[in-house]
Amino acid sequence: MRTDRDAGSPDYDRIVEDLTYKYDGVFSKESVAxxxxxxxxxxxxxxxxxxxxxxxxARYATQQLTAAAQAEGRITKQVPELLFVCVHNAGRSQIAAALAQHLSGGRVHVRSAGSAPIDEVNATAIAVLKERGIDLxxxxxxxxxxxxxxxxxxxxxMGCGDACPILPGKRYEDWDVADPAGQPLETVRDIRxxxxxxVTRLLRDLGI
Incomplete structure (x- = not known):
């Protein structure tokens, strides 16, 4: 629901205009707003x-609109869609998504999310991926x-319990992976x- 706070805000009005153009014929301006x-x-x-x-x-709204359009068949998927979920979306799921995107060479589309996201990605997770040439x-x-x-x-x-809805027609896996939160660099390297x-085994299983 739009609020008085949103009205007359140039930044957000511009985002709505840009995304309305991007999704013309897919979503109405009201849906984009x-x-x-x-x-x-x-x-x-x-x-x-x-x-x-x-x-x-703008980034998050774009991701959500694209996901909704794909789910409703309004946009055709070009590659398989992978979703990595952990509690805070700050460590494990971010590492997995970044590695899947990197290792697949763009042959999958990757998203990550958290059942209870926090305010920033784990700095050590960023550091251990940088060691592999991946910018997070x-x-x-x-x-x-x-x-x-x-x-x-x-x-x-990865460790998010029953927070993720179970929908028919999806392939689900639960990975027992340690949480990098509060762990030293060497431990987070092992987690990575x-x-x-x-991720490598999953991509091979998908024929990628």
Whole structure:
């Protein structure tokens, strides 16, 4: 629901206009405005730097609109959709998503989300991926939504319990992976390597 706060805000009005153009023929301007308002509402409580909030809102609204369009068959999938989910979307799921994107060479589309996302990605997770030439510095935790689950072909959960909805026609896996939160660099390297092995096996199983 749009609020008085949203009205007359140039940054968010521009986001709505840009996304309305991008999704012309797919979603109405009203639906786009709702997606932008929902994205802002989801990210604002955990956003540390208000200046960046419009940029993150635009990215997240785009992801949600694309997921909804894919789930509803309005946009044709070009590659398999993988979704990695953990509690905070700050460590395990971010590492897995980044590795899957990197190792697949773009032959899958990857999303990550958290059942209870926090305000920033684990700094040590960013560091251990940088060692592999993967830049996670602009990643941010994102809330889990039904649309991203509906759009996914494969859903990988890591320590988030029953938070992820179970929908028919999806492939689900639960990976028992250690949480990097509060762990030293060497331990997080081991977690990264564990996740990389699992991602590699998954991609091979998918024929990628």
């Amino acid at each position: 709702q997606a932008v308002a929902d994205a802002r509402a989801a990210l604002e409580p955990v956003s540390k730097i208000p200046t960046y909030l419009p940029i993150l809102t 510095s602009e990643a941010y935790p994102k809330p889990l939504t039904n649309d991203v689950v509906r759009a996914a072909d494969v859903v990988i959960t 390597d564990d996740i990389q092995g699992r």
